[in-house]
Each structure stands twice: as structure tokens, then as C-alpha cells.
Amino acid sequence: MTELLTAAQMRAIEQAAIESGNVAGLELMERAGQGAVGAILAEWPELGVGEHRVVVLCGPGNNGGDGFVIARLLKEAGWEVDVSLYGDAGNLPPDAKVNYERWAAMGAIRAYRIDPPPLVDDYLKLPDRFDLLIDAVFGSGLTRPFTGLFTIIALGRERLTEAGVKCVAVDVPSGLCADSGRVLGCVIPADLTVTFHRQKVGHFLNQGPEVSTKISVADIGIEGSPRSRVGAVGGCPAAPGDAIQLVETPRQLDKFNGHKYSHGHALILSGGVGKGGAARLSARGALRIGAGAVTIGCPPAALIENAAQLTAIMLTAVKDVYALNDILKDDRINALCLGPGFGVGDREKALLAAVLEHRSPGRDPGPQPAGQSQGPGSRPGLRRIVLDADVLSLLAQDESLFAKLHKDCVLTPHGGEFARLFPDIAERLNQPASTGPAYSKVDATRDAAKRSGCVILFKGPDTVIADPSGRCSINAAVYERSAHWLATAGSGDVLAGFITGLLARGFDPMHAAKAGAWLHTECARSFGPGLIAEDLPEELPKVFRTLGL
Numbered sequence: 001m002t003e004l005l006t007a008a009q010m011r012a013i014e015q016a017a018i019e020s021g022n023v024a025g026l027e028l029m030e031r032a033g034q035g036a037v038g039a040i041l042a043e044w045p046e047l048g049v050g051e052h053r054v055v056v057l058c059g060p061g062n063n064g065g066d067g068f069v070i071a072r073l074l075k076e077a078g079w080e081v082d083v084s085l086y087g088d089a090g091n092l093p094p095d096a097k098v099n100y101e102r103w104a105a106m107g108a109i110r111a112y113r114i115d116p117p118p119l120v121d122d123y124l125k126l127p128d129r130f131d132l133l134i135d136a137v138f139g140s141g142l143t144r145p146f147t148g149l150f151t152i153i154a155l156g157r158e159r160l161t162e163a164g165v166k167c168v169a170v171d172v173p174s175g176l177c178a179d180s181g182r183v184l185g186c187v188i189p190a191d192l193t194v195t196f197h198r199q200k201v202g203h204f205l206n207q208g209p210e211v212s213t214k215i216s217v218a219d220i221g222i223e224g225s226p227r228s229r230v231g232a233v234g235g236c237p238a239a240p241g242d243a244i245q246l247v248e249t250p251r252q253l254d255k256f257n258g259h260k261y262s263h264g265h266a267l268i269l270s271g272g273v274g275k276g277g278a279a280r281l282s283a284r285g286a287l288r289i290g291a292g293a294v295t296i297g298c299p300p301a302a303l304i305e306n307a308a309q310l311t312a313i314m315l316t317a318v319k320d321v322y323a324l325n326d327i328l329k330d331d332r333i334n335a336l337c338l339g340p341g342f343g344v345g346d347r348e349k350a351l352l353a354a355v356l357e358h359r360s361p362g363r364d365p366g367p368q369p370a371g372q373s374q375g376p377g378s379r380p381g382l383r384r385i386v387l388d389a390d391v392l393s394l395l396a397q398d399e400s401l402f403a404k405l406h407k408d409c410v411l412t413p414h415g416g417e418f419a420r421l422f423p424d425i426a427e428r429l430n431q432p433a434s435t436g437p438a439y440s441k442v443d444a445t446r447d448a449a450k451r452s453g454c455v456i457l458f459k460g461p462d463t464v465i466a467d468p469s470g471r472c473s474i475n476a477a478v479y480e481r482s483a484h485w486l487a488t489a490g491s492g493d494v495l496a497g498f499i500t501g502l503l504a505r506g507f508d509p510m511h512a513a514k515a516g517a518w519l520h521t522e523c524a525r526s527f528g529p530g531l532i533a534e535d536l537p538e539e540l541p542k543v544f545r546t547l548g549l
């Protein structure tokens, strides 16, 4: 399990390590500098031989302190080292000050003041040629937009690349908010980002992946995670929703012994004539992911069209709410999907209200699969439902429908749908960030989950999944898991189907959303270039085999 840290969590963990008496802050800074140098030489072994020159840009906080350590270590290794400080040496925090002085005993420092800003004709002096740039201007302590003299590096970044200069960000690229992945003012994109102890949330959200490029995590010999330590120290909340995790390979994907209905029955409600493609994609996804049976319910006029396209997937007419309620008397139908190609008319509105209000009588669950919280059809009460696409528009238009949402619903909005459903939250998220830590996609998704009372899966390359209790995970289709080919028509319909199929199999809503999103990304990566939505369900058997199922 990979837990990601916010800046406050990292500070609390560091504080706890120092207060335990096992390690001093100065020692942690030394280890951070050593870790960064180690990561640089591991990434570019050619820099370990011959003569090289480095420019180290240090900022006014402890990130700058790491920079002074790196400068010293590289000088000791025979490098030519150029150090610039953005800020007043007299105001450096204590550990950074010590390392400033250690460096000052070895080499020169060009200092540029922050306040008042340097004169207009002042400029950042850099050597003509250098091999490496260390960006230690701002780290997790960025509180306001990155402006001023050092931003010239961000503006001239392409020319540095052309000149063969490698740029390494210490902890986070300066200007990137470590919690939100949003840029405050301007940012220095890195070729390699070396962070400490754990990856930070901002490395995975928004612009984080694009400007961090590659993350190396240096072990600085401390222990602790938000779960184990943060509740006790640093004033960070210790609620279950505290930890933010990366979604990783899901467990319990294999099917247990049983007949088809022991693996659940998913009902996908489809739109009218000529609109059934999206629901068929969802249905195919639900079936391939292991639902025992999948039925499409469509308006009577669309039966022929659907019948011509379907084989293993069953078909039934759903003219209106009466017909739907009749179908739902079969409580083997334990998961529903509404939205893909559904429509936004009065019929659809009525069906949505009926589904949200429907209570299943429940039945004997029989033997329970290990690890799956509820066997299919086991619970009396509300049906598990995935709500996507058109249904999200209906919910955005009608407060009384929105009020019917419940904890067994999973909403899967993309950015536009999210903004229609939660306009105030989206506005806060989309406003230019002016203070750090900035409001993040994690904050927004958690707020939306709390307000709606259901699981929210907020799509993107940085898909964030949160439940009303604050539990939160990120399915990151970035770095080595990037899957650009997923940006194709219908891929969201398949995702809705994957989650519906997993709900039918008995996965709880949060688990189903996480596992569905993870498998969706893996199918895209496995198929690769040329992917279209139809390929995603068909790739599942291969992905399952790779997982040893």
C-alpha cells in the first residue's frame, strides 16, 4: 500500500522523529542531501565520472538548506559548484543556516533579496555552461506564488534542455504546491524530482506529474505514516479519512465457486433507439469483469436494435417505472448502472427516482466469498448503483433527486459533470491558486462525497475516489502507468460497467470504484496504441491472467 503525504503530514512525521530523540533535524537534512545526490548519480551514472559543473539555486527555507548540503557534497566529489540564494541568509531557519555556513566556508554564494525585490536591471547570474541545475528554491513550504528573479529559470527552461542541462527538483519542483499539484505563480519543470520518505500528494495531482516528470524517493531513515503517527503529533487530524493512498493491484479479484447468480446480476438501463451503444459498452464491461449475469433494460422500441447486438447479455423492456419495479422484484438484481446513453427526459427522471428509492427485500447470502464485504444479494435495503453521464446532468438539475443519493451509490463525473453537480466546489478548485497549500482535487472530491453521501470517482489521469467518511485514494494513470489512449469515446461507459460488475460481485462501493478504475487503466496500458472503448472489456482476460487469476 502506497500512502501519499501532505506537507503537514510530512512535517508532523519529521517532528515526531526529532522529538523521539532518535535523530536531529540537521541529520535529516544531511540525509536528504545525500539521498538527492545518490538519486542523481543513479539516474545519470555518467555524471559520476569526469568533470562537471552544477548550479544550485537555494531558497529561503529548509528546501534551500537541502540545496546547500547538495552543493557541499558535489564540491567534495570534485564538481565545480555555483550557488545562488534567493533570500536573506540572516533569516534562514536554523538547520538551513548551519548548512549555509558550512557551504560558505567552501565556496561563494550569490545572494538575491526577496524583499524589496532586486532592481530592474539586476539579473540572475549563471555560468555559460553547466551540466546540472539543482532546484532547491521552494519545497513543501510554498505559501504564495513563486515570483521574482529565479523564475527566469522557468521561462528559459527549454533553452537549458537544449543545452543538455539536467534539472533536478528537490522534494517538489519550485512553484508546485506539494498538496494539490497546482502551480502557484510559475514552476520550474524538472527532469527528475527527488523527494524524501514518501511521495507527496501533489506529485500525483493536476500538473504534478507533468512537471515532476520522474519521482525518486530517498529514504531518510524515519518511520511513520498518517495512520500510525500523525494523529498523535503535529495537530493533524487522525480521522480514518486522513490517509491518501495510491490505488494499487486490487485483491480478491478471482471468482469463488458458485453458480452464475452467486456472482450477482447487474441491470444496465439504456436509452432509446440509436442510443444504446454506451449502455452496451457498460454491459460488456460488467460481464467481462465477472458479474454472473448482465441485463440491459431499454425502452420497448429499442429492443430490436439491442437484440441484434447482444448475445450473452440479456435484454428486457423497461417502458416506465411500473415495468422497472416489476423487474426489480427479482432481488438477484443487486447492482444497477444508469447514465451511459440514458437520456434526460421525464421517463429517465422517473426511472432514476425509482431506482434511488428502491428497497430490495434482501435474501440469504449463502456462503460469503473471502474478503468481499457483502455477498451478492445479501442485504435488504438500497440497491448498489453506478450513476454516470446523463444521470449526472439530471442530478445536477434536480435537488430532490440529488437528495435521494445514498451511500451505496457511486458517482463517476468527469470535470465538466463535476462542475455541474458541485458548482461551488468546482469554482474553488478552478480558481487560480494564490496561497499554499492550495485547495486540491482530493479536497474537492472529499467535499463532494460528504455532501452527496456517496462514493465519488472524479475522473482524470489523476482519478480521485472518496467516500463520505473521507477515505480517499488516487488512481494515477501517470508516470509509468500513463495511459493516454484512454481518452477515447466510450471509455467512461466501460468504466461505469466495470464498477457495476464489481458491485454485482459483492464488492463494496469504495472497493469497486478503486478496483474498477485500476483495471480500466491496466486494460488501456495492456492494449496500448490504437485503443478504442470496445477493446477495454476484451483486454480484461489478459490483464486477469497477468495478475495470476
Ligand SMILES: NC(=O)C1=CN([C@@H]2O[C@H](COP(=O)(O)OP(=O)(O)OC[C@H]3O[C@@H](n4cnc5c(N)ncnc54)[C@H](O)[C@@H]3O)[C@@H](O)[C@H]2O)[C@@H](O)CC1
Residues within 6 Å of the ligand: 010, 011, 013, 014, 015, 028, 029, 032, 059, 060, 061, 062, 063, 064, 065, 066, 093, 114, 137, 138, 139, 140, 141, 142, 143, 144, 145, 146, 147, 170, 171, 172, 196, 220
Ligand atoms: N519535513 C521534513 O521531514 C524534511 C524537510 N526537508 C526539506 O524542507 C523543505 C520544507 O522546508 P520549509 O518548510 O522551510 O519550506 P520551504 O523551504 O519550501 O520554504 C519556506 C520558506 O519560503 C517562504 N516562502 C514560501 N513561499 C514563498 C514565495 N512564493 N516567495 C518567497 N518566499 C516564500 C516561506 O515564508 C518560508 O520562509 C522540504 O521541501 C524539504 O526539501 C528535508 O530537509 C528533509 C526533511
Ligand SMILES: [K+]
Residues within 6 Å of the ligand: 063, 135, 136, 137, 138, 139, 169, 170, 171, 172, 173, 174
Ligand atoms: K524545489
